[in-house]
Amino acid sequence: MKKLSILFTAMLALMVVSCNKPKEAAAPAEEPKQVEKTVSVTMVTDVGGVNDQSFNQSAWEGLQKAKADFGIDVSYKESKQNADYAPNMEIALDSDNDLIWGIGFMMADAIMEAAQNNPDQKYAIIDNAYENTPENVVGVVFEAEQCSYLVGYIAGRMTQTGKVGFIGGIEFFLIQEFEYGFKAGVKQAGADIEVLSQYAESFSDAAKGKSIANSMYQQGADIIFHAAGGVGNGLIEAAKEQGKWAIGVDRDQSSLAPENVLTSAMKRVDNGIYNLSKDLADGKFPGGKTVSYGLAENGVGIAPTSSKHVPADILAEVEKLEEMIIDGAFVVPNTAETVEAYTPVEL
């Protein structure tokens, strides 16, 4: 009886595991090696999976666009947990790809190790800059402070209470760039506008995001920006309940609460992937470097739905600021010191 029951539970567990099996993507079969072989690119997602409505999905959209535009072979492997990274790297290596993408800084170590073991294979990673990048690796980072600056300016111009808020996920440099960019943007809109800022130390605790947002709204803030993943879900809910504004991040989050999401600071992972895959197809792979995509390369930007709630004159000013940043008229601050030193530019 007992053995039977252990078997039973083991079967249950197996069922779940098999349900979770990463989708075997259209792996290029053993084609005879031709001289003119199509370029093939694969990506390994982090634990979010390819339909995460966030950067993994965005990355896959970028690859699909690259496939449509210049006919490269694309595929993906999903990771369900951190322990999947290394095995997925092996699978990607065995299926004979020209370039293997790691999506997200969580895969930094896995990519580095794979790259050192296989110096002839090209790798690229999203959101990570190595100190010493091997010749076969490219790090791709996004200038998140630039889009945060633009939404900060919108928040600063549109606040009626003179107080806005920022909710961060876990406090480290990638997220702090959002905070400082946002603060600089608010400063550009008005020097006396106060920015409340708080970190949840989590990317998943929606209840905490909601409480922090409630706390900020009660202190008089009327617009809150987040860079906090699932925590931001709580913010958007609080905005709905209180009838206040929230600003989304990474993707256009307007669909989550069309009446309460003012705009979103978008990180165009899709464009980053697309650009670099194009470079690869053109034979211009920038190995051994960290590539940084900002407003100029369409790597970041504000959501296209912004015009729904943001008045046209403010959007025109945002566009002007955007041009100035692209032209290099000023550099958007991304540290506490540079925000402190930032003086608003003439529009």
Next chain:
Amino acid sequence: MILQSIAFILGTTLMYATPLIYTSLGGTISENSGVVNIGLEGIMFMGAFIGAAVGFYTHSGWIGFLAAGVVGGLFGLLHAVACITFTADQVVSGIAINFLGPGFALLLCRLTFDGAAMTVPLPLDEKISRPLNGLFEQNSFFDMIFNRYSTVYLAFILVFLMWFLLYKTRLGLRIRAVGEHPEAAATLGINVYKIRYFSVIMSGVLSGFGGAAMSIAIVSQFRVTLISGQGFIALAAMIFGRWKPQGAMWACLLFGLANGIVIFMPRTGLDISSQLLSMLPYVLTLILLVVFVGKAIAPSADGEIYEKH
């Protein structure tokens, strides 16, 4: 200003504690009948998804909430079949459910929402109702504390009902008898299997409610990261609460209070690192419980396999 602060902390306490209370009540009834259920987390996950998905398709948070209870009950039944009828190890079966719940919820989510790993959010008026909404001025003292979703009030009613069931009814006496000494209970003519089936299925129903209280009251959609550890915290709260419904409730409230204080801290102007602060709820809860709560004694047949001779 001080009143405002107190109101904020109390309101946050209630919001945080609610999903935990449902789930810890589920743990309480199961373990009082002698069946350990560490699958609470997996069932909550499933409940969170079913609540949000059914709520979205039926345009009614309440139907979603009930559906979450029903599906939670089915998962409870699964646990019951494995470890009562087939006398499986209760911990192993619980672990299996903790894998099954999230995996199954995600699979269903992708099937029903175009491959997305989250559901479409419910508009405010289709969520669970807020009975006192609009009664007080927005963000006034009473509004901050009492303008809560019905799930919050229901949780406290259920605590009372569970206490009544366990300590004031014959069924409750039988549940506890079966948890203390199933052989003795059986000699008195109590059907141990039946009682345990009932208790474990109820624990699934309550955990399903707990998940839905998260997905359609605190927020309005299911996400993969929405349930991350609440089931285990509820399990711990039940143990700290000495396997009693009111004890579990106090433990959940304490954890909620600690979170409320932590979120409030930055408003005091004290410059404490947010990493340190985020540890505080766990540390505070531990310390308070160690200091104020004595030795915890589980039902003596808790976790033991019972087989009729």
